[in-house]
Amino acid sequence: MTLRLAVATAAAVVLATGTAAAATKLTVYTALEPEQLGPYKKAFEADNPDITIQWVRDSTGVVTAKLLAEKANPQADVVWGLAASSLMILDQQGMLDGYAPAGLATIKPEFRDAKDQPTWVGMDAWMAALCFNTVEAGKKNLPKPQSWADLAKPEYKGQVVMPNPASSGTGFLAVSGWMQIMGDKPAWEYMDKLHDNIAVYTHSGSKPCKMAAAGEYPIGLSIEYTGAQQKTKGAPIDVILASEGTGWDMEATAIVKGTKNLDAARKLADWSSTDKAAKLYTQYYAVAAVKGVSNYPANYPANAEAAMIKKNDFAWAASNRDAILAEWSKRYNAKSEPK
Numbered sequence: 001m002t003l004r005l006a007v008a009t010a011a012a013v014v015l016a017t018g019t020a021a022a023a024t025k026l027t028v029y030t031a032l033e034p035e036q037l038g039p040y041k042k043a044f045e046a047d048n049p050d051i052t053i054q055w056v057r058d059s060t061g062v063v064t065a066k067l068l069a070e071k072a073n074p075q076a077d078v079v080w081g082l083a084a085s086s087l088m089i090l091d092q093q094g095m096l097d098g099y100a101p102a103g104l105a106t107i108k109p110e111f112r113d114a115k116d117q118p119t120w121v122g123m124d125a126w127m128a129a130l131c132f133n134t135v136e137a138g139k140k141n142l143p144k145p146q147s148w149a150d151l152a153k154p155e156y157k158g159q160v161v162m163p164n165p166a167s168s169g170t171g172f173l174a175v176s177g178w179m180q181i182m183g184d185k186p187a188w189e190y191m192d193k194l195h196d197n198i199a200v201y202t203h204s205g206s207k208p209c210k211m212a213a214a215g216e217y218p219i220g221l222s223i224e225y226t227g228a229q230q231k232t233k234g235a236p237i238d239v240i241l242a243s244e245g246t247g248w249d250m251e252a253t254a255i256v257k258g259t260k261n262l263d264a265a266r267k268l269a270d271w272s273s274t275d276k277a278a279k280l281y282t283q284y285y286a287v288a289a290v291k292g293v294s295n296y297p298a299n300y301p302a303n304a305e306a307a308m309i310k311k312n313d314f315a316w317a318a319s320n321r322d323a324i325l326a327e328w329s330k331r332y333n334a335k336s337e338p339k
Contacts, residue, residue, distance in 0.1 A: 024051045024264040029067060031060040031169060032081035032251070033206060036284055040080070043280055044271055051264045059203055060086055060169035061325075067256075071095055077259040078268050080123075083169035084252040085176070087120040088318035096120065097255040099266055103273035103290070111250055111289035120254040121273055122289035124281040127248035127308055128174040129224035129301065130240040131209035136218040145219070147243040148178065152193035160197045161208040162221035164336045166325045169249055170205025170223055175324060176317040177247015177309055191332070201336040213237050224304055225285050231299040239299065241307040248308045250289065251281075 032040065034057065041053045056076065058066070064086040067076060071093060079087065090096050091113070098117030111122030130151070132144055142159060145151050151160060163171030179187040199217055202208055208220030209227050213235035227239035253272040255265045271277055278288040282295035287305060301307070 022050060024261050025054055026051050026261055026264050026268060027054050027056060027075060027077045028268070029056045029063050029076040029079050029256075030081040031063050031083070032057065033284065036081070039280065039283070043276070044268065047271060047276075048264075048267055051267060053268075059167045060172070060205075061165075061167040064089065067095065068093065074256050074258045076256045077261045078256060078265045079252075079254045080268060080272060081251045081253070083172070083249045084120060084122060085172065085249055085314050085317045085321065086169070087252050087254050088314055089321060090254070091119045092318065095257055097257040097259070097262070097265075099255055099269055101266075101273040102270040103275075106275070106290050107273060108289055108291055111252075120252045121269070122250040122252045123272060123277070124285035124289060125248055125250045125287040125308070126170070126173075126205075126223050126225060126285050127241070127246045127304065128170060128177060128221060129209075129227050129246065130242070131212040131220040131222050131227045131230065132238045132240055133212045133215055133218045133236055134238060135236040136212075136215050140218060142218055144238065145240065145242075148181075148190070149244070151219070151221075151242075152190055152197065154196075156197040156219065158197065158199050159217060160194070160219045160221065161199055161211050161217045162201060163205045163208060164201040164203055164333070166329055166333075167203040167339075168205045171201070172317075172321070172325070173247040173249040174221060175247075175328065176249075177245070177312075179324070180247070180309060180311070180313060180316075181244050188327070188331075191328070195332050195335070198332070198335055201332065203337060203339060209237075224301055225297075228286075228297050228300040232297065239301050241301050241303060245309045246307050248312060249314075251285075 037055050060083050096119035098119050100117050112118050113120045165171035165175045205223050206226040209222030211217055212220035213230035231237050253269055259265050278290035278293040282288050286296050286300055
């Protein structure tokens with residue numbers, strides 16, 4: 001090897017080593033579904049090669065509890081993909097850093113914190129839906145439910161699966177939706193009746209639909225997008241949005257106050273609000289926060305956005321979340337699947 005080539009090779013090694021060493025490791029807490037993690041990480045890092053994402057993933061309730069437990073010593077830099085109702089709890093505790101991402105003007109008003117320097121910005125929305133296995137229901141002569149009220153009828157005893165709201169954002173948005181639609185006392189009376197029909201409460205929002213699709217149970221209260229996906233894959237299910245309207249929530253992004261990687265965290269917040277990110281979100285959810293971006297896949301319910309309850313009070317849900325979950329767990333947790 002010539003001296004010139006040796007020097008050039010050494011310089012290249014030093015440069016590559018220096019670049020790798022300079023990459024910022026961003027600790028990102030999330031409740032995204034596992035299949036979303038790889039594509040999201042790959043897309044962001046392709047546009048930000050100086051930043052590496054390190055995911056910390058669990059269900060909504062677990063991630064929220066973990067962040068609250070770490071309040072005095074935050075371990076996360078960013079939250080990317082957690083229910084807005086959970087982020088509002090963190091905001092009430094003063095745990096989020098206000099920042100207006102570059103794409104804020106393109107975000108629908110109902111999908112962002114209203115402050116000039118928002119502490120959270122939405123990504124996409126999902127809603128509670130029923131996945132109804134027509135084959136299994138036919139074997140048991142079960143009629144197709146059209147409403148939440150139908151679901152509490154005695155003929156469905158032991159035939160329904162739904163997520164535990166203490167661990168699943170989908171479970172909580174369903175309960176929050178019932179309480180806002182029906183009122184406090186009628187909603188608890190409804191859930192008492194529904195509990196008689198529940199076979200098991202899962203710790204995943206998508207799992208009940210997948211269980212219904214597999215024929216384990218005739219009815220799974222789950223996510224509308226998951227239902228469309230399972231039906232497209234050939235599952236004999238109908239995706240039903242209750243006639244009374246349905247609770248919904250949004251995934252959102254927030255910067256954790258006290259992060260030592262603020263510049264990198266802001267780059268992720270910026271990227272999270274772009275058209276490119278929104279189009280990626282709509283590979284998993286139909287309704288995006290960015291104006292003009294949506295993706296209604298095959299078998300997606302046509303009336304989905306119209307079914308979303310109009311006055312969805314996220315601040316109320318955040319303020320009352322602990323009390324709701326404590327009461328829910330006292331009444332119904334005995335039927336939850338083991339963690």
